[in-house]
Amino acid sequence: MELRFFIIRRLLLIIPTLIGLTIIVFVLMWSLPHTFLASAFINPKAPNRAQQIINAENALGLNQGIVLGYLHYLGNTFTGNWGYMTLSNPIKYSGTVLSGIGLFFPNTIQLVIFAAVLSILISIPLGTYIGARPNSLADHLGRIFSLSFYAIPVFVLAIVFQVIFGQGVIAGNPLGIFPISGTFTITSQIAISPPSWLISGVGGVVLSKPTHLIVFDALIAGDYSLASNAFMHLVLPVLVLTLSLLAGILRFLRASMVDAANSEYVKTARSKGVPEGKVIKLHMRRNALIPTVTVLGLLFASLLGGVVLIEDVFDYPGIGYLALSTILSGSIFGVLGTTFLFGIVLISANLLVDIAYAILDPRIRY
Amino acid sequence: MVQETVVRNEGQLQPKRHSRFENANSTFRLFLKNRLAMVGLVITVIYFAIAVLDSVYPQWLGVSNLSTALNFIPGHSANLALPTAPSFSGSWWFWLGTTYSRIPILPVVLGALRIDLAYTVLIVFVGMSVGVIVGSIAGYFGGIVDEIVMRVTDVFFSLPFFVFALAIVYVLGFSFTNVVLALMIIWWPTYARLSRGLALETKSLKYVEASRASGASNFRILVSHIIPNVLSPVYVQISLDLGSVIQLFAAIFFLVGSLGASAYPIEIGYMISTGESYLAQGIWWPVIIPSLFLLVFTVAVNLMGDGLRDVLDPKLRR
């Protein structure tokens, strides 16, 4: 009932946020030399270059002042005209920004879904358990665990895991069973005659049908060996991402469990004779999840930073890797496009977080 | 102890109220009793001492900039030579081994701390000051000011800060200053949100209402009631943020290094990236040792922050 209104209100609040995001990205763009912008916007190999540049200037509104320029930018952004990018390092790609993103984004989604689901599935029961037993042995271990994984730089974790568990990094290492780069092994057989559900993209990146998530597509297509191969490729990046996210959630959940344990309503629950297990799960955890969920948005923002670093270390063709490539290749519209995309991802994540918050906490659904 | 004095004929049964000084004093005493927080405090202080020492007395490490450091290194031209392992036999420079191109790790890491800490502190304090002022004003005045500040912070919260920092750095051009600028731009909204909420809470406290009723000006109330009340959770946040920012800072330079940029800043993340390729040969120290310096600092400020939160939150006091 009221929840519906909350969601509508929250959806409306996306509009100013989106405007803010576009303004910021636009300002980044506008602050660069306009001649450079115009020539970067188009396919460098296109014929009739001079005319193309003039077209680009018009499309971007470069000569029409900052306000119209912004409106042009808005129009381009929402009609999908995100410009052109030519990448050379480390990804080799040439094409429109949007189709490039379409190529790399699914891999990141796959990574983040696995990491997010895994860390939530582990952290909630674990956090409940240790949060309900402050200062016990389990609590101390849990705190050491979460503080250390919170404090280890994610890129260090990534390179260390890569060395310890990476296939063929150290000769004869029995632990080295996980592939260390890419999303799956392109065997010679796949290279010669790719199955119909694999659409070969540009620059060695492969898009799969129908979900674009390779592990699931391989499962759907019944190619279990490819599915397991792709899954093995995911293990290390997902593990690193999960550990860092897990540590963050665990810290907050534990702290809020301890807060909840000191609350009056828990006393009330005990005074009713509610069994301890139910006091912990229903009364303490339900309340402790509320502050935890509010920090999930922040954690997710830092998770996206982790995605960039991890994709860099594991040469994983996702949008983090793409973002890096656009910077290294000096492709301005690639940089702006990926930044905007990251912003959209975060806005959506924050939306979900707020809805979860409203579901958990009846007090804010006014 | 404090309340034991029996005051006769005072006509009041309420226990004597602690003065602010006594309160701060007892808070500090409680903090001192929290062993983990003390460990965190001591480590943090040592880190900052090293950084300060290196700034005021550069000869101590002698590596204030790497080009001079490079000149000092015997066999510097042998770039392809492998790093040497930690060894206590020679000069203290080599106690923790060397990294890429035989740069000695110990003095360079200590030198890098100076830069990392200086910029981290700068970022956090500028972010904090802007955030606290903006947030307190928004929370105190409410209405349209509040709404605008909330929407602006909303925008910043929807910026993936790492990617955004990279983008800013790309547009402005790569340099320390620009990285710092980018992180400052990103960092203030956290404080604005935090202090806004606290200001909102403080505003409705009885004594603030009383002082408003007695005609105190808005500025006075802000400065003497709202901001002081906002600050204690902010201290906790600062403490935790020192860890986050130093990591972010290092991460950006790690990327710069691992992507093959050819600048040679003395920075911990960058140092880690120079050692990355040796790991597979079992040469762990170029990566692990600088990482440990980072990790220990992050753990220390977090312990300190947690300890601070425990003593500042009267609910958890015991």
Next chain:
Amino acid sequence: MYSIQNLEDKESKEEAKEEDAYLKVTDLVTNFYTSRGIVKALDKISFSINKGEIFGMVGESGCGKSVTALSIMDLVPDPPGRVVSGKVEIDGFNIFSDLANIVRIRIKSQTDVKVKRNKRALKKHNFMLSKIRGKKAGMIFQEPSLSLNPVLRAGEQITENILIHNKKPIADSLINRANLSLDDLKHLVEEVQKNKENVRSILNEWCRSNALVDLETQINSIFRNYSDPAEIESEIVSLIKAGLTSVDKRSLIEARDYYSYIEKAENLQLSLYAAEEGSDRELISSIEKELEQLRLKEGTRYRFYSIKRIFTGRKVERVFKAEAERRAKEILSLVSLPDPERIMRSFPHELSGGMQQRVMIAIALASDPKLLIADEPTTALDVTTQAQILRLLRNLNKLVGASILFITHDLAVIAEMCHRVAVMYAGNIVEVGEVLEIFDSPKHPYTVGLLGAIPTTQAKTDAGVNMHTIPGSVPNLITPPSGCRFHPRCSFVMPVCSQSKPKLVELETGRKVACFLYSSEVDD
């Protein structure tokens, strides 16, 4: 002759009182082990509350009233607090019978105390508590807005209590309703039609014979609200058979058998624990044997059921829940909340302070406990609401016959509400007695001060106002004054007062005072 008679009367009255005690607290000690030192919050306090009595407890802020209330239910926040020794008997069960085994407290220094818990003993203790809390005693706290769980609907919080303690009675009542034949009902309606004056007694008779007493009031109101026999019939049917259509009688019976087995086993367990406290080996072993047999005979059968319940028991549980909700609504109207339907669906923040406190009372009452512990239930409310809540509590005391431990620092409220009162000072009970007697002739210097210096009947009206006439302030309980804790503030102080602690002795029937002015007995 007359005097002897009188004396005998008194004696028998006294005996009855002893037996009638529903709550008996003996030498209860509760400490808080804080980083500043050990707070000796309760220093061997003893009192008892009789069945149906409203027992007041007054004292200045910080004297340990809340700690007393919490200690009775072992709800003292731990850490830092612990009940250290003493007995709390509720309805004959001492919940702290095994206290020495539950926690071992090693005091290294005043600020460094290690508490070790024994898991086994703790399990037994928790079992005892689960049978006491909510079921035999309910609790009402000072701040209703903080004491209700903000994320659960009021209804959920009440039904939770009902479902924890009343599965078996609910099952019984459901089965009785399922058993009811429609012919029986028709018969009832016809009879009432014929004999309109005697609706009440007919209904009462009928409900009794069909074991539907818990629905009597609602059926009665149906008769009052409807006139058409067919309508009445259908209303009653929908009341009685509500929710029952979705579940067959067999699974209801199965559930009932299961819960009555559980109840039987738990009761045996409880009496076993009670017996273990004494030294009657024979009794213990006979109960043990009985329990063993019960487990052998029935337990195996129900081991299955508890698994099966997870898969097929949903429907039954839903019917149980519906019935619990019906009962919750009844309780909500008992605490005079209008529109129980809406309240059930509300979250705490949607209710006013007075409504929240009524919901809190409803929660405490949900399983029909015979003791209510109310810790300043009106302090957080505005004046008119305060009066309403007080009236409600008084009515409930008469209506459901629950004893109330009523904690307040408002003497006027005590005068209005309570039968007897205990005066607390710095972790001690200094005086106990009938309210009127205490107000008329306070004995303990602290009580005298509290009531306004001179013991006159006038004190009653001036009470509350005169709370601030005692010089000095409440002592710090980490280093309490030696001997009588009141001695630094007492105007009658004698040398002995700072050396030894006066014992709470009975001066006359039902009147106890702890002061050397009245008795030289020393508490060790």
